[in-house]
Amino acid sequence: MTALAPSNRLRRTWWTDAVEAAGVSAFTVYNKTLLPVVFESPSEDCRHLKSAVQVWDVACERQIRIEGPDATKLMQRLTPRDLDRIKPGKCAYVPICDVNGGMLNDPVALQPFPGVWWISLADSDLALWVEGVAMGAGYDVSVSEPDVQILAVQGPWAGDLAAEVFGEDTRDIPFFGFKWLPFENGKVLVARSGYSKQGGFEIYVTDPALATPLWDTLMSKGQPFDIRAGCPSGPERIEGGMLSYGNDMTRADTPFEAGLGRYVQRFDCIGGAALRAHVASRKIVAVELEGAPPVCDREWPLMDGDVQAGRIRSAAWSDEFQCGVAIGMVGMNWEPGDRLTCVTQDGKIAATIQERFWK
Amino acid sequence: MTALAPSNRLRRTWWTDAVEAAGVSAFTVYNKTLLPVVFESPSEDCRHLKSAVQVWDVACERQIRIEGPDATKLMQRLTPRDLDRIKPGKCAYVPICDVNGGMLNDPVALQPFPGVWWISLADSDLALWVEGVAMGAGYDVSVSEPDVQILAVQGPWAGDLAAEVFGEDTRDIPFFGFKWLPFENGKVLVARSGYSKQGGFEIYVTDPALATPLWDTLMSKGQPFDIRAGCPSGPERIEGGMLSYGNDMTRADTPFEAGLGRYVQRFDCIGGAALRAHVASRKIVAVELEGAPPVCDREWPLMDGDVQAGRIRSAAWSDEFQCGVAIGMVGMNWEPGDRLTCVTQDGKIAATIQERFWK
Structure with missing residues (x-):
């Protein structure tokens, strides 16, 4: 493989130092951010993920925050997913489409606080779309990138590790549910989600001072579970049929073509008319x-x-x-x-x- | 340096095979596209650029095409640069700002045909902004990514090489001017521009069938000038004070702060009010x-x-x-x-x- 030349343009995250110390051997660039993709080898990383537990630096899942009087109205304008059906404390996988129904991103959205949305992005500068729409159409919202970075814990032992670190409460978090839980002298948002079929959590960290203690605590309490620094696994996510935006589907594809038709639940959104008329x-x-x-x-x-x-x-x-x-x-x-x-x-x-x- | 893991998400260009055959040793990712950044070493690549001529694969400068009745009106809404002052056949460096005057991109725009704009992007998905604004505010335009890739010829011998390949007409192209010129059985747009202070051209190729013949012709006719595959040079562009979006300036900076105040010529654009009131x-x-x-x-x-x-x-x-x-x-x-x-x-x-x- 050819080297990746370092640059300020490609963001290091709160955990890049730790990832390097753990022996990362290849990165990709995702949302202009370094995402580790190989440690030992794709095969060995995959085998370990399926048998133990890994900590993943997925800060490349950059966030958009939407807040203000029209926040939910704008969110519903952006996606064909029916947000009324999303219960409090739950994450929602929300395809975002252009006027032709083409996929602009397939993020996970949640409301960390009442009236505030975070959108956890796949690989495109979706904030520019959200802000352009909001500005052009006059929505009363503020759109920004909050200082939030995500550390994932994935693997069959993720549940036990999370219980050790954040308490037994984590066992009650349903799939795609989330809770704010105490960690050291602060709080982190713990969601049962992640880009593997092995189960686990994504931990949304808002305080950079908690980033390294969180990594260190997971690594230390994870020792009985053979924890390692890891990353999304190509073989594992393909075996599980987990799509990658920019790979398996692009803007040229509609949610129907991408096998995401079940998330098209309303047509009063951008691209709705095209989706209603669409024959895949x-x-x-x-x-x-x-x-x-x-x-x-x-x-x-x-x-x-x-x-x-x-x-x-x-x-x-x-x-x-x-x-x-x-x-x-x-x-x-x-x-x-x-x-x-x-x-x-x-x-x-x-x-x-x-x-x-x-x- | 750590390796860059290959992925479909990171586009290969019409010239990536040639770049690899020429011995690229490091890439960066720019607009989700592979951009070569080191061949022999930063020092040697820089020395050669200053003394000979290089061919650069800069297809990462992805294009936005805006056309339709409101194309120029929308363009002027997007930038504080006064487009009325841009003569036909000239490129324009056009800072694009958000409502706060923060830089979203610093592309070069030109009109390849009357009524059509191409925007040659720095590293952000600006199309999402342009489309979001256009859709939100109801501009009568079509916004798309045309199948255009740029090959640059840079270095002190670039003028002589371009004259050999495209004819003596190229010598009359002024700085930031462009012309459509015949090449083989097609045409390419040749602009006197590029990301170095050594002089040269950027060749906008619209027909993929011309891509390899163009590379091969430049390499062959460039032999007397010691031509090599090259790339933008860190030392050279810093010596020349050429800014890099995402490095030297980001969305947190206004054009004034980025030393681009001379391009702020009107305030009837997005961000205009903020720019008028702005004190750097x-x-x-x-x-x-x-x-x-x-x-x-x-x-x-x-x-x-x-x-x-x-x-x-x-x-x-x-x-x-x-x-x-x-x-x-x-x-x-x-x-x-x-x-x-x-x-x-x-x-x-x-x-x-x-x-x-x-x-």
């Missing part, structure tokens, strides 16, 4: 690849003979399932069991559409 | 550092005894001037000749504010 022409599918794929750093066409059936934009070798695992987008005519050919930069690989993701 | 409290300055600085990957406070005078966010060693060169932002009270202390991650360095940049 493609769909997200799990694709098994024969053998270990090369690095998926460009789009791979999925060919059915001479016809392009679709594309793959995320792929990895799965040690657990002993095959290549991939997320594809194919035309509506293709079905599970269909055998296709994936054209990579290193040659062709046999590909089979699966009934469902592996996890 | 800080300014961009050249700062000489004693000795070679470490990698400037975080903000360095500039201390005047116990008082923080400002900050540095770009720094490098200059072989030509045999000192550390840096771009600082300091309070209005500090003046050329003032001796300060720069606090880096590796310790303190003596720093002196300069009268002007080195080039």
